[in-house]
Amino acid sequence: MKSKVTNNQGIMKRSIYLLLVGVFLLCSCYEEPLTKGVITVYDSNGNTIEGVEVTLSQEDMGPGVTQTNIVDIQTSDYKGQTEHILEMESIMNVTALLIESSNDTILFGQTVIRFIQGEVVYKDVEVIAY
Incomplete structure (x- = not known):
């Protein structure tokens, strides 16, 4: 027993x-959920544009603001999109630039995106010819 x-x-x-x-x-x-931003680049006719250099940056915001200097550069895909993943919440400047050598045109656009912890944020930027 x-x-x-x-x-x-x-x-x-x-x-x-x-x-x-x-x-x-x-x-x-x-696993912590991703803090992700999807930027879509459009022209003035509403068409998405492939091959645009999209830069996310965070510049000096003044005294008393804690930040890390982040720069993320990607090229838009066939859907006109770039995906950016960050470790923390932040507010980023978005610059889109395409230099078309065939007709000597510069396409440029700017906006701001706010990344929210654990969420996917979508933002559109329109580029205008200069």
Whole structure:
């Protein structure tokens, strides 16, 4: 009789250890949600533009403002979009620039985007010929 009780206690201990390890593994797999911005570049006719250099930057905002100097440069894809992922919430300047050498035209646009922790924020920027 003693050996059965000891054996049952051993099985219970192993079960508890396995349960604790399982809970630990599930908790350690939690991933923070992304702070992501999707910028879409349009021309004055409302068409998306591929190949536009989109720059996100955060410049000096004055005394008393804590910030990190971040610059992220990407080129818009076939849908006219760029995706930017940041580690924290921030307000970023957006500059879109395309130099068309075929007809000596510069397309330029600016806006501001606010990244919100754990969310995907969509922003449009219109580029105008100069």
